[in-house]
Amino acid sequence: GAGVSQTPSNKVTEKGKYVELRCDPISGHTALYWYRQSLGQGPEFLIYFQGTGAADDSGLPNDRFFAVRPEGSVSTLKIQRTERGDSAVYLCASSPVGGGNTEAFFGQGTRLTVV
Amino acid sequence: AQRVTQPEKLLSVFKGAPVELKCNYSYSGSPELFWYVQYSRQRLQLLLRHISRESIKGFTADLNKGETSFHLKKPFAQEEDSAMYYCALLTGGGNKLTFGTGTQLKVEL
Numbered sequence: 001g002a003g004v005s006q007t008p009s010n011k012v013t014e015k016g017k018y019v020e021l022r023c024d025p026i027s028g029h030t031a032l033y034w035y036r037q038s039l040g041q042g043p044e045f046l047i048y049f050q051g052t053g054a055a056d057d058s059g060l061p062n063d064r065f066f067a068v069r070p071e072g073s074v075s076t077l078k079i080q081r082t083e084r085g086d087s088a089v090y091l092c093a094s095s096p097v098g099g100g101n102t103e104a105f106f107g108q109g110t111r112l113t114v115v
Numbered sequence: 116a117q118r119v120t121q122p123e124k125l126l127s128v129f130k131g132a133p134v135e136l137k138c139n140y141s142y143s144g145s146p147e148l149f150w151y152v153q154y155s156r157q158r159l160q161l162l163l164r165h166i167s168r169e170s171i172k173g174f175t176a177d178l179n180k181g182e183t184s185f186h187l188k189k190p191f192a193q194e195e196d197s198a199m200y201y202c203a204l205l206t207g208g209g210n211k212l213t214f215g216t217g218t219q220l221k222v223e224l
Binding site: 106109 | 119121124158159160161164201203207208210211212213214215216217
């Protein structure tokens with residue numbers, strides 16, 4: 001594809017529900033990142049994958065958040081028992097290799113609203 | 116702890132005027148810094164990185180370790196420069212970016 005693709009673009013869910021957010025990285029990119037951007041803030045790191053494994057999940061706020069990348073390509077961010085404070089734009093990025101100064105290419109984001 | 120500070124939420128300048136978007140950082144290691152830009156209704160994209168020492172779209176940024184700054188500059192603002200600009204610091208062993216809160220640049224005619 002032309003770039004990082006995220007679906008859905010918008011998601012409205014009720015408090016307490018479970019949601020899944022999908023990220024299709026650029027083909028061949030081994031590194032994949034999830035960030036969260038709350039209103040008026042910069043993106044905040046959540047998790048980094050190198051291939052299939054989560055190399056750094058130190059940014060996940062609590063155990064309601066979980067992400068997978070089973071085949072080293074598509075990734076899914078899963079949020080259980082959603083809370084109103086989870087409302088934000090969730091951004092996915094990928095890069096050819098991880099670490100260093102390799103450019104991260106961002107998707108358009110998924111805007112999650114918890115009502 | 117690492118931190119990136121962008122003190123201005125909004126910067127408004129006239130077309131043709133010089134632009135300086137401020138960025139200060141706090142980091143115990145050797146800093147690697149970036150500027151990302153988000154134009155209206157577009158995705159976040161890399162503008163420039165300090166290690167490349169490049170000029171992109173007329174913008175430059177110099178790392179000043181003494182002042183812990185990485186300000187973004189352009190001598191003559193253009194209308195198409197209007198966008199949200201984020202300064203970011205590479206941390207976590209080079210695996211994650213710590214972003215500032217961003218500065219909205221508005222170039223007026």
